[in-house]
Amino acid sequence: MKKKVLSLLLSTAMVASLAACGSAADTGSTDTGSTDTQSSDTSAQSGDAAATETADAAAEDYELTDLYITVDGTLTANVDNGQDAFVEQWEAAVSEKLGHDIKLHINQPEHSGYKDNVAQLLTTGQPGDGQYPDALIMSATMYKQYQTTGILWNMADAYDNAEFQSRITLPSINENMKTANGELYAFAPTYGNGCVTYVKQSWLDAAGLKIEDIKTFDDYYNMLKAFTKDGQTGVIAAGFGKLDEAPYINYMPEFWQGAYPAIYQKDGQWVDGFQEQATIDALNRLAQGYADGVIDKDTEEATTKVAREKWFSNDQTTSEGVFTYWAGTWLRTLTDNLDKNDVDSDLGDDRLVQLPPIQEIKDTWGGYLNREAPVWVITDDGDGNDAREQAIFDALIETMLDGDKVQTLWTYGAEDVHWSTHAESFTTNPDDPEKKKDYEYAEGEFHLKQSPNDPNAVWKKNHLDPVLVIAPLTNGFVDSDPLVTEGNKFFTENCVDAPQSPSSETLTEVEADLATDKTTYLNNVVAGKMTAEDAIADYQSKWGDTINTILEELNSAE
Amino acid sequence: MAKRVEFAAGRKKKTDAFDIVNYIVFILIGLIVLVPIWKVVVDSFNAVGVYKFQLFPNEPTLDGYRTIIHTSKLYQPFVNSVVTTILGTLLGLVMSTLGGYVLSQYDMPGRNALAYFLLFTMIFSGGMIPEYLVMKQLGLVNKMWILVVKHGMNVYNLVLMRNFFEGIPGSLFEAAKIDGCSPMGIFFRIVLPLSKAALASIGLMFAVTVWNDYSTVQIYITNRDQVNFQYILRVMVMDGDTPTTAYKVSQSTLYYSAIVCAILPFMLLYPFLQKYFVKGVNVGAVKE
């Protein structure tokens, strides 16, 4: 008896499970908007077919009720920092604008693994599965990789007809991103920003140096040497070069100088900068710096977070004097972190000085590199109908630069959580007489509040940098931090635009491996295990053919 | 065992050079194992990081633990670990006792087919990617419940459980049957109460597996609020990605405190439950 029952159950279950898989594979789901799990192998094809049927019906009055976005760490209003309030106020404001309720779902993976997580989401998901992003943030490099894959929506029309067009002060940013055929697959709400070299004033003083005298690479190198003693080193960065993210050389510009270790456009032709003499020279300079100990040994393994934390750590005996990092707001953030760790408290806001580009940089690039802007992209469900995508654009991007309520949310965060216009007074570091600081604001005065997760720090900004944004706020909310202003001014005076990233299918396919290999060569040369010439020769023999294919693809497309 | 004890005692008479060497070896081995653990514990209470091995902290502080308790990015994973471990262990026990019991019924027709059905999974698996895609379809990606589901079933433990059930004298079942007990009744009234020790051993094995699992989280979970404590420990110590906290605590204190938290539950249970820990392995050869 038992046998029969069991074998029956077994076979039924087996058949049922196989049938279930089979049927899913045959028919797929007919409702692309549902959150039903469907066999992912067929959804891509069947999704198309099913969606075309429903497309006509949905066409004009597509009502977007749920918006799924995936964001990186630049949305600083994260779950620990008042994201709930941000979402709530966004939903209220946007629902009002659209005339129907909309819910915002934010997926914010870890910043360091963002690229990989996005790849995972996009490969294994499909629109409407409850995780697949309707829109997401991408770095310029990422965006170039996905541009040709067909999963991004061409938003050229939406962008051209956007309500915010009239307020754009920096139209070139997005115009430049359009392809030769006028397609636009991404939207940059701000310009890119870049890195400048910060030097600790106290270290300069101790070495008897003046920032004005640091004019050439030799001056710079001697400064690093003067800083290197008793466990202290000259400079740290997140990698000797960050070869997987444009503009690659921005963390150690003095060593890289005119080199560009990637494919870029030179005099109208795409070339591989990694094979150029300039790169070999740069590698040799880095190797020298590593051998002399002026480059912190942790540089190779450090992530940006590790590097900066070591740099402003409370233990300055193993720290470094120089750090090249993001301009503007970061001048304030770095200063505040040094302050938090009781480093050079007597110098106040003068702890850090910004080093103007050295002569070698001026002679080649002309200044610090202003990277390609990070962008927002909208995913295309491939149904040949733009209703869903246009609705996403209207709900997200159109409102993001409304100059008013929603833009303020993206710029400063949630009202009365991150900022306020109500009369208020608060004190940071109330228990520490030296660092104690009082803030007082009158009714109606716009100001930033204490950070939700750290009452001793004042909130800075949310996703959009008010200084970098392409269409400024019109409500007059300005947070005028002199240090941030100074930092931004310094950068805009000393920067040039970074080269454009290439977009090629072959490159996309090999990009990760290529970056890993190049990083290995770079690290080996710097650690003195290989000469720069050998490394490049090795690289050429391994990658030469592939690179040539890529260059052909790029140059013929032009 | 008794014979062995008597035998060892019998040899105790003469203490030769070997015994002295052996004591030294014992102490050395003990130190090799204990010094790292002791240093971790001491340094977790030490306000400043020191490289030296110290018997006791020279600047005692609880800041490391305080930071973990008060920083949601640190305590949330700990809570997740506790929850998933408890649920995973319960599910694992239910599955392996049910399965093990059925497989132990010699007279049950189809038993062999079932056994092969289970054993096949031990020699062949779909692999990392197909598994990932299935979990994705089940909606378990980015959910900490993946830990419960992935470890809720372990064929090896199920076999151990079966071996144990097979060791229960059949006469007990006969007697119960004569008393009119249903198979279910036998299971609940006779088998389970007799299996407390085995349940404890296998339960511990499940608990250790779920609590210690890191790779599942690494592969399946990207949201910080869903990760377990092992993951956060790895991210902190190896990737140097310390969550921002309002507390001022030295990095090494925080790291070592986190390590202690990651081993704490088992450190506390271990002395009392050691025999159960070891038993599992003796029931069925070796397991990694």
Place this chain on the structure above:
Amino acid sequence: MFLPVLIYVLIVYYWPMLGVRYAFYDYTLKKIEFVGLKHFTKMFSDADFWKAFINTLELSIIKLLITTGTAVIVSVFINEMANLFAKKILQTVIYLPHFMSWTVTAAIFTLFLSTSSTGFVNETLKNWGWIKESIDFMHETALWRPVYYLVNIWKETGWGTVIFLATLSGINPELYEAADIDGATRLQKIWYVTVPELLNTIIIVLILNLAKVLNLFESVFVMYNNRVFEVSDVISTYIYRKTFMTAIPNYGYSTAVGLFKSIVGCALVLICNRASKKVRGHGII
């Protein structure tokens, strides 16, 4: 009663098996397309894949031999200890690391071996004047494997003794008594009585673990870094990187590598099963 187990096994184990078909497909963004053996050709011509395959074998086999060896030696010492209390204590202590996760173990040793000013090993060695410059144990190609093996010894030796001690406690005391009568010394008794008795168990342990040599993942994953890929990349980490650390991954390719691993693993299990039947009369599964 068995139904929940059945359903569970079907979903968690058997359903993914259907997914191995992707090994013959291109599975990328919005595209699933039959490509036949393309991925296998690509895999077998990829130097990185072979490196990972060889590394897997080398790492796990050497690790297996070393940890088994140390476990045997430690077991013999424990067996020879007449003081039951000391014995009990040591057993309790050396089992401990086994219950620590790989993350914890790697975290402890990463901190101890770090080059920072609080790095236990480097600073101690410097203090003793043995070295001048800190050694970057975790990032040196030449040192990574020795460190990996040592950490494995620390973590698994104690647990490895469990089975050997069980065997030793089963040795007929008469054998030792006979040796005593022959006037054998302690060392002779160990060599001529204890070790031969252990041989069978050693072989079984090796066979059992040989079946699992390809499963190496977590212990490597938590300890390796891109600087030592050359000596540390194993198949599972290779699959992981190809899938989860690539901008536009091809799940088909990773599935193909996974399938290869499963098939070789399956063959190993069957071979070991055969061997086990020969050695001890019954299989391992």
